Amino acid sequence: MEKVRSPKNIFVQGPISAEKIAQSISNHSSKTDIGGHSIFLGQIRADEKPEGKVLAIAYTAYEDMALEKAVEIREEIFSKYPLTCMHIHHSLGEIKVGEICLFVFTSSKHRKAAMQACDELVERIKAELPIWGKEILDSSATQWKVNT
Amino acid sequence: MEKVRSPKNIFVQGPISAEKIAQSISNHSSKTDIGGHSIFLGQIRADEKPEGKVLAIAYTAYEDMALEKAVEIREEIFSKYPLTCMHIHHSLGEIKVGEICLFVFTSSKHRKAAMQACDELVERIKAELPIWGKEILDSSATQWKVNT
């Protein structure tokens, strides 16, 4: 029988705290078949643009579509790599420079699967999830972020 | 002028706590040129061996040689990838199943450098640092760990 996954919410209002990350790591200490965790964190950079310096990024998303797509990506990554766990958290709203806006966490028995899956997840999140970042500059201008 | 790095201690007595990891993440929020952090965590697995089930691993090291080698690896990775920060923490002593024994943390402006450097660091730590793990089994037998 196919396992039906209901779209798990990946969105967090505001920045992702270090405490949340610590809690998430602690939650895995009872899973004694895990040998390696791979974590990627996206942090807001104070980029210098011709129009001013970035102070924050305000994230919006087409949430329903993003959650459906995230389920699809999760299933594809789970079927490709022997993972124990996979977690995706993305911020919505205004995230200031130095704060964390993306937290991707994969775990597996042997390290390679967790590392490769984490890299691939980050690439797919950036390319395939309908999320938009608007940079808020110190000139009080705004500018839509472009992923490279 | 060459920058002389004194061997930074990478060893921690006992397991690496989630709080230590959170603190390390928080310490980077003031570095506003960082866009991505990559973290690898090694966790002790309850492997089933013919001689019994793993309860813990006791780590020992040739500490002076490991610290010198870690400096060399750090410098090579720093010269290969445009990194902002790099941290290595490895446990010594008895680390129980489910606890963290290795914490590798790299940060960079763009995500790729942090991710690739983190992968390479973990490989080199396992292959090149004189550290040994002795598995403590539930049969009260012990067995020297072999890296694959």
Add this chain to the structure above:
Amino acid sequence: MPERILLKAFGMLAEKMGTDTLEVKNPGSSEVLKQQLLAQFPELKDMTFRMALDRKLLQADTDISQGQEIALLPPFSGG
């Protein structure tokens, strides 16, 4: 009574159009809808965007039925 469909716009597109939702008469297909929108909002001509129907990206011209959800998506920039 002609069918009405609901359009959602996101990011820079919503900003340029001045709204994030728009109710229009169903023109029957995504390509006709796109041409209608470019006529109504000439500023969209200089912008890159894709369309989604019921939360799936469209790859080619597709029929639109009543009750379906259409969205206009500028290039993604999450992460």
Add this chain to the structure above:
Amino acid sequence: MPERILLKAFGMLAEKMGTDTLEVKNPGSSEVLKQQLLAQFPELKDMTFRMALDRKLLQADTDISQGQEIALLPPFSGG
């Protein structure tokens, strides 16, 4: 008075040898030292190990001077 050198042994090697430090007469080179050790501790014959001189892995037979630090290293298994 003949030179004495200090040997350090780690991991499974220290366990098999029953000690993690050993003071021996300097035989002058790493290869001669290795042969001496295999004669003194026959159980080492079945084990894989490398030697380090002053905390650097040896790749080939190397002269040993007084005061240098010799170590016997079984395969690494950190991480």
